[in-house]
Amino acid sequence: MSADPFIAYNRPGTGEEEACAAAEQIRSGWLTTGPRTREFEQAFASAVDAPAAVAMSSCTAALEIALAAFNIGPGDEVIVPALTFASSAAVVVHRGATPVLVDVREEDFTIDPRAVREAVTPRTRVVMPVHYAGQPCLMDELTSIAAEHGLRLIEDAAHAVWAQDGGRIVGSIGDATAFSFYATKNLATGEGGMLTLTDASLADRARRLSLHGMSRDAWARYTAEGSYRYDIVELGYKANMTDIEAAVGLVQLRRLPEMQARREEIARRYNQAFAGEPLLCPPRVREGVRHAWHLYPLLLSRGIDRDAVLAGLKGRGVGTSVHFIPIHFHTYFRERFGWRPGQFPVAEDLFARELSLPLYPGLADHEVERVIEATLAAAKAAT
Ligand SMILES: *Cc1c(COP(=O)(O)O)cnc(C)c1O
Numbered sequence: 001m002s003a004d005p006f007i008a009y010n011r012p013g014t015g016e017e018e019a020c021a022a023a024e025q026i027r028s029g030w031l032t033t034g035p036r037t038r039e040f041e042q043a044f045a046s047a048v049d050a051p052a053a054v055a056m057s058s059c060t061a062a063l064e065i066a067l068a069a070f071n072i073g074p075g076d077e078v079i080v081p082a083l084t085f086a087s088s089a090a091v092v093v094h095r096g097a098t099p100v101l102v103d104v105r106e107e108d109f110t111i112d113p114r115a116v117r118e119a120v121t122p123r124t125r126v127v128m129p130v131h132y133a134g135q136p137c138l139m140d141e142l143t144s145i146a147a148e149h150g151l152r153l154i155e156d157a158a159h160a161v162w163a164q165d166g167g168r169i170v171g172s173i174g175d176a177t178a179f180s181f182y183a184t185k186n187l188a189t190g191e192g193g194m195l196t197l198t199d200a201s202l203a204d205r206a207r208r209l210s211l212h213g214m215s216r217d218a219w220a221r222y223t224a225e226g227s228y229r230y231d232i233v234e235l236g237y238k239a240n241m242t243d244i245e246a247a248v249g250l251v252q253l254r255r256l257p258e259m260q261a262r263r264e265e266i267a268r269r270y271n272q273a274f275a276g277e278p279l280l281c282p283p284r285v286r287e288g289v290r291h292a293w294h295l296y297p298l299l300l301s302r303g304i305d306r307d308a309v310l311a312g313l314k315g316r317g318v319g320t321s322v323h324f325i326p327i328h329f330h331t332y333f334r335e336r337f338g339w340r341p342g343q344f345p346v347a348e349d350l351f352a353r354e355l356s357l358p359l360y361p362g363l364a365d366h367e368v369e370r371v372i373e374a375t376l377a378a379a380k381a382a383t
Contacts, residue, residue, distance in 0.1 A: 007371060009319035010184045013259055013361045018248045025247035033211070034219045036243035040250050041194070044179075047253060048161070048171030050196035052203035055246060056210055059158045059180030061239035062195035064091040065209045066154045066176040067126065068237075069202050072097050076125040081111040082326045082344035083351065084130045088156055089327045092128075099337070100124070101327055103344040107284055109133065109297065109354075112346070113141035120145070126152045131160035131170060133323070134186070134292025135285060139165045139173050146174075154178070159294035161187050162260050166288050171196040181245070186259065186294050187252045189245040212236040262361040263293040266368055270296055270357065273372040279304060279379045295323055296359040298375070299350070305382050306353055312378030313355075318371050321356045 025036060037055050045053035056062040072078065074096040080088050082101045092099040102115035109132040116127055127146060129137040137155075146153045153174030157163070161179050163170040171177045181192035197203055211217055213236025220226050241249075252259075267283075274282040281299040285291050300306055306322075313320050326347045328339035341348065357371055 004317050004370065006317050007319060007358055007363075007367050009321050009356070009358050010360055011362050012183050012188050013255075014188060014248065014252070017255070018251045021247040021251045022244050025244045028243075030243055032218050032242050033240040034243045036246040036250070037241050040241070040246035040253070043250060043253055044194050045196060047169075047256075048177075048196055049169045050171045050177070050198065052197045052200035053171075054195045054197070054203055054206045054210060055241035055249075056178075056193040056195055057239045057241060058182065058191055059156070059178045059193040060087040060091060061210065061237060062178035062193040063087065063128070063154065063156060064094055065206055065237060065239060066178060066195055067091060067095045067097070068209050069197075069206045070126065070152050070154075070175070072125055072152075075123060077121060077123045078126040078128055079111075079116055079119050079124060080128050080327070081130050081132075082328055082347040083109060083132070083324055084156065084327060085158070085324055086327065086330060086333075088128060088130060089333060093336070097125075098123075099327075099333075101339065101344060103346045104132070104350065105138075106346050106350065108135050108286060109350055110135065110137040111142070113138050113145060116142065117145055120149050120151070124149065124151055126154055128154050128156060129174075130156040130158075131163055131292075133283065133295040133297050134159045134163050135283075136160065136163050136165035136170055136173075136289050139168070143173070152176070158182075158185065160292045161185070162256060162290065163292040164290035170292075172198065175199065176202075181249060181252075186263070186292055187249065187256055189241075189248045189252065192241055192245045192249060208233070209236045210239040212238060259361040260292070262363075263359060264291075266359055266363055267291070267293045267296055269368055270298075270359075270372065274298065274375075277376065277379075279383060280375075293359060296357045297323060297354050298357055300353045300355070300379060302349075302353065303383075304353075304379060306355060308382040309375075309378045310355055312381050313374050316370075316374035316378060318374045319358060322351070322354055323356050324351070326351050
């Protein structure tokens with residue numbers, strides 16, 4: 001149908017500088033966790049205003065290790081939004097704790113504080129908000145609920161590096177915040193993650209949990225001053241970051257303001273093009289937040305067949321995605337916890353109507369215009 005080249009849903013923003021940093025790190029002779037990882041942790045902590053940061057192999061690992069660091073396990077309940085990526089619920093199950101799903105807000109797809117309040121029981125220990133698309137959740141409300149009931153806030157900030165809620169940077173708000181550096185994320189190292197903590201005294205334990213529960217890391221064992229001796233002091237994970245990833249991460253962190261400016265520019269253009277279109281509802285940004293624009297989630301009016309629009313976009317040479325298939329629609333979670341369609345109506349309605357358009361720094365202006373034209377045409381054709 002389209003003679004123009006296909007516009008991929010995502011293309012990583014890593015370039016020559018990142019390639020050089022990775023090559024230089026490999027030539028240095030040190031590959032795994034070491035000084036580069038420490039440098040990245042410090043630079044990241046300072047960028048998000050966090051007292052401490054511990055680098056991990058993924059956001060998923062960071063979430064699970066945060067739960068472990070707060071001793072969350074069997075008998076404990078963790079409140080998770082129904083509209084999120086599977087790992088939010090999976091890490092809770094891996095800890096032997098119980099995920100409790102709650103519905104999200106139609107306005108911005110984030111966890112509904114009223115639903116959180118209703119879901120609290122004497123067993124609740126943690127609320128795990130997800131800053132959907134890069135827009136912070138209602139953190140004031142969630143912080144009050146957590147304080148009232150003595151709960152921990154562990155934030156899934158996979159989309160939200162760069163985001164701010166009022167004057168507070170995401171990463172400095174809740175007890176712990178997990179970031180993702182997966183290939184498609186705003187700051188990408190291929191695979192990788194970061195756990196920030198507002199209580200810096202927990203950082204050593206989180207770091208140890210990320211490396212087998214071992215008393216010394218490789219740097220402390222294999223360098224000239226090192227010793228082979230170590231002790232396994234608790235049951236840990238293998239979730240440390242490599243210095244190669246950290247070298248790439250340092251370049252990406254330096255380039256983040258420039259990459260974010262381009263994301264904001266593209267999002268503004270989409271908003272302008274879709275405003276006033278009766279078939280489409282562009283994302284709404286709350287007053288006083290800085291949106292990280294990881295995703296551009298467009299909502300279709302009820303009655304339009306979303307999958308037909310996706311097919312229409314594909315036919316017009318535009319890649320898209322959907323965020324997210326609700327947790328309770330997945331076979332494993334449904335069978336294990338007995339959740340049924342109909343239980344989280346807002347999440348289900350948003351899932352049925354949402355599509356995510358290409359949004360990344362490397363998207364050229366003429367591609368943005370093609371995405372807009374294709375979206376308008378595909379939505380009209382599906383009505
Ligand atoms: C990408 C993503 C994750 C997982 O990140 P990894 O680094 O791949 O583990 C978790 N939660 C959300 C909301 C995500 O989008």
